[in-house]
Amino acid sequence: MDSDVCARRKIKILPIHDIVTENEIVRSFYFKDNLAAQVEPGQFVMVWVPHTVPPRVDFSLPDQVPMSVSRASDRLFSITVKRCGETTTELFKYEKGDYVGITGPLGKGFSVNGRHLLCVAGGIGAAALFFLVQREREKDVHFILGARTKKELFFERELRNLCTSLCITTDDGLCGTRGFASDVVADVCETHEIDQVMCCGPEIMMYKVFSVCKRLGIPSQFSLERYMYCGLGICGHCSLNGFLVCKDGPVFDAQELEKAADFGMKKVDKTGGKVPIQ
Amino acid sequence: MDISTSLCGIPLRNPLILASGILGNKGALLRRVAESGAGAVATKSVGPEPREGYNNPTVLYVSEDIVLNAMGLPNPGCEQFAGEIETAKTSGIPVIASVFGRSQEEFSLVAMAMEEAGADIVELNVSCPHSLPRLKGLHLGQIPVETKGVVKRVKQATTVPVLVKLSPNVTSIVEVARACIEGGADGLSLINTVQALEIDPLTERPMLGNMVGGQSGPSIRCIAQRKVADVLTAMRRGELEAVPVVGAGGIESGEDVARYILLGCQCVQIGSAVLKYGLDAFSKCLKELEGYMKEKGYETLEDFRGKSLEWLV
């Protein structure tokens, strides 16, 4: 077996090289490792937040979660994390030099075919697409960045420099256009003669973008999330109608999602039972 | 060449069975495994109620040959799982429902639900915690008398063949096998994972979310072969009633499959190899098995089944 492929599946313990605060609830964590040279936009890593104080047999501790890679150059890569529950809150307590377990790069990323690209990001979905934009500098890249409020926006300055156009949407309209990122997709596509759409964000938003692209006949790709145990394609927990999100995805073509009846409708909870997507 | 076989009277197009816990929590995935060439598929172990798994990391790829897992038996409960069996059945190959519970009642309840949903065979995963407080820390499968009770109860409640999946973490696997057969088991599958632990030297702590877990992959193959041989020699010597044995542990090539058949196994289960080879694990093993048989001039599995056992009885 290829030693490189083997190395990707093992947890590597890496010290945090640097931490950058992107906004109140989003931080980027940098690591130095040659994983940076292998990773493609849209791929992810499993991040083990080891919580090094021994628990008194409390097994409900911070664990290991999937995170997209948000930047990568020669030997340095970053993940960009939104603080939400236990694991991410624990990670936010970590400082430079603290150890984190990284496994990857995992999964299948974006594959760019078009010349005039549109990236549609909702919330933390901007992390994966930010990496794509950096890799596709020579292309004509347009970006729709959606967030709930102005306070939750991040990468705005960087994206303004990198992209041909940047359209910001917020739910309350206090910054950019009022509404969801999906609302402006059709307009941007027509104005800029977009020939491929890449999307990452809440699934309801992605489903709307999927429908718009279908109507306009524009090829599109979507980065999906499902609860992951192994992240390695063996437990089967991240399934989406016969696809494994951790292995066949997380990025899927619209044609593949066409066959996935649960896309935008149902996900799998920690037990493996199907629950509706809100 | 004919590599078809049968298990407890149920015909199989080949002897490769997907091991329980590998991609087996959804019918659509089991169908994909069937399409990739497996002779039968086993589901993830299913219990009476929805149950969340342990915290991650739940699966560790320690090295190419060592896989550790402590999943914690996540499953949506037998009621919701019934639909997955129905989907898996549309693949046309036999579906083995892996079942667990904390008591005889729970085991039989789940087994009945799985039979009703269309499972062709039920496999009892007795490597699960026992509900009785005095047996805390022990797995049901580590107590022969308890195991026998469970098998008996399930046999009374179902009509499909019942396999028992044996744990290697016992003093005498032959004694547990005996208890299962006395309880009425139609066959045995072995082995489940070997108790294991991994420590990370930098963070100085156990790496699995559950701290401890079970080992699988090529590193356990020779251990499994010994356990399988112990049970099959006892059968060959007449010390144990003969029932079909399904071998499992570290299989990732056609030669590995041949090794278990040479020991006398009826079929084999493939688990961790899916991590390394994806779904190609099945077509790879099949092709290699056929290559082996061609080279040796064998026409059927019967031509070499149990040949190596002769050395051990």
Ligand SMILES: Cc1cc2nc3c(=O)[nH]c(=O)nc-3n(C[C@H](O)[C@H](O)[C@H](O)COP(=O)(O)OP(=O)(O)OC[C@H]3O[C@@H](n4cnc5c(N)ncnc54)[C@H](O)[C@@H]3O)c2cc1C
């Ligand atoms: C492929 C992929 C890429 C991702 N990329 C990023 C990223 O770049 N930045 C980012 O901030 N977040 C990303 N996420 C989401 C991130 O994994 C969750 O936010 C994180 O797991 C939350 O954990 P928690 O314990 O802090 O929160 P919790 O309160 O435990 O959970 C909050 C949410 O995260 C989900 N979640 C928890 N554990 C897992 C798990 N093991 N697998 C999948 N989902 C889980 C829960 O279902 C819930 O919806 C990604 C998820 C996937 C599947």
Ligand SMILES: Cc1cc2nc3c(=O)[nH]c(=O)nc-3n(C[C@H](O)[C@H](O)[C@H](O)COP(=O)(O)O)c2cc1C
């Ligand atoms: C991730 C994982 C999950 C497993 N889950 C189960 C399970 O739910 N029930 C069960 O009986 N065995 C389970 N097993 C054990 C396997 O079915 C098999 O007996 C063992 O892994 C040895 O075979 P292998 O080396 O080919 O993997 C699991 C194994 C792995 C690696």
Ligand code: FES
């Ligand atoms: S998370 Fe285990 S197969 Fe995808």
